[in-house]
Amino acid sequence: MTRQIPRQLEAYRDLLNETELNQLLESINQPLPSGLRVNPLKAAAASPKAWQQAYGWQLEQVPFCPTGWQLGNEASNLSRTVEHQMGHYYIQDAASMLPVELFEFNPEAAPSVLDMTAAPGGKTTHLISQLGDRGLVVANDSNLQRISGLKGNLQRWGSTSAVITNQPGERMGRWLPEQFDYVLLDAPCSGEALRTSERHTSRLVSSHERNTLQQRQIKLLESALQATRPNGQVVYSTCSLAPEEDEAVLDALLKRYPEQIEIRPIPQRVPIHAPGLLAAGNQAYAEEVSKALRLWPHLYNTAGFFAALIVKRDQIATPSLERPQQTLAKAGYKAVTNDEQQQIISSLQDVYGFDLPALLASKGLSLWRNGKSIQAIPERWLSNFEHFPFVSAGIHVGKLSRQGFQPAHDLASRYAAQFSRQRLTISEHQIDEWLARRDLPIKQRAYTDGSIVVVEDQQQRYLGLGQINANTLENLLPHWQ
Secondary structure (H helix, E strand, O other): OOOOOOHHHHHHHHHOOHHHHHHHHHHHOOOOOOEEEEOOOOOOOOHHHHHHHHHOOOEEEOOOOOOEEEEOOOOOOOOOOHHHHOOOEEEOOHHHHHHHHHOOOOOOOOOEEEEOOOOOOHHHHHHHHHOOOOOEEEEEOOOHHHHHHHHHHHHHHOOOOEEEEOOOHHHHHHHOOOOEEEEEEEOOOOOOOOOOOOOOOOOOOOHHHHHHHHHHHHHHHHHHHHHEEEEEEEEEEEOOOOHHHOHHHHHHHHHHOOOOEEEEOOOOOOOOOOEOOOEEOOEEOOHHHHHOEEEOHHHHOOOOEEEEEEEEOOOOOOOOOOOOOOOOOOOOOEEOOHHHHHHHHHHHHHHHOOOHHHHHHHHOEEEEEEOOEEEEEEHHHHHHOOOOOOOEEOEEEEEEEOOEEEEOHHHHHHOHHHOOOOEEEOOHHHHHHHHOOOOEEOOOOOOOOOOEEEEEOOOOOEEEEEEEEOOEEEEOOOOOO
């Protein structure tokens, strides 16, 4: 017998049979498990086992994400570990790991990818990981207030291939038609995931709000398709189970472009059977919509989620729209001189043992200067998206001034193992003080005053950069850290 239905579930009563409805009711009354996704750019495949032993976590692998894990117990320290603060994993609900796993990436390729509504950056970091930090990932978000969080998360992740832009997603397709091999649209939505957590609180959503969101979602998805090359892929997803924001959006685009797009079945490596709806209320949807994935909370102990893999079979007529322009010079950038580049290369090699030319060559990066700041920017962005405005690009290499070159935390954190010299070990009881950005007293005199050192603990975990000043180790952790 079905229990009493909460008001927010009334709209879903007729979409499930009695057994499924009871399973859903039981699941939404259970706390949502915490989840984490490992950063393969920094952490080894065996790292979760080590964390489990060190922190007392009970980890279970997410069935549709090889780098994703759910915690079977409470973990109050999940956001306070050294590994989290240094970007070895990202805290994320398991359902949110689904969209990126749907893409059919060629592991040998270095594609251009657009994350159209990227903030706060969880799915962008997932894209970067899936591609092995190859190619180009453009992380766009229209909300300027969310850009700083997006930037901080990408810096913590250690990406060299990402570029952040702050533009309305609805226009990206007309500004940059057929420029991307893959586009992710994790669309702004009502958040009607049916299962609450600290990040997803339950609330009633009016039909007017759903319809307003639907119209924006349709515009964004059309823009995503316009930005995609023929034979490219788009993943559309929401953290809502409202059919108006899910199947109805796909149905609208299928009717608009019946010859140009198709929904592809969920890949076999994603072992989930949760088909999209063919009808909801009085609305019937195209049969192809059932190839989408409707992740009900009771299926895999997650929040509710919806995702679909769309293939663009042919060109879509796209009205031209003059794109915004901003030269590198206007943005404050200029190419480093040969002398400056040699100074940076020599400092990193001689002091820290780091081979910068090898990084620039393997990742296709070039050095640019903005004031004292030195940035390694993807050459692919500079050649394919010349003069398109961006917030940040590539990876921060360091600062160059009259006093010399100082490496950046971003570079040292990503390539900590390759910074083989100029290292200083602090004791276990000093770690919390250090991560709180406090300076530390030191007794050793191995390095001269003014030296920038790589700080590590007794387990050789990278903890940031510090500067020697008499008997003090000055903390150089960035503010976003």
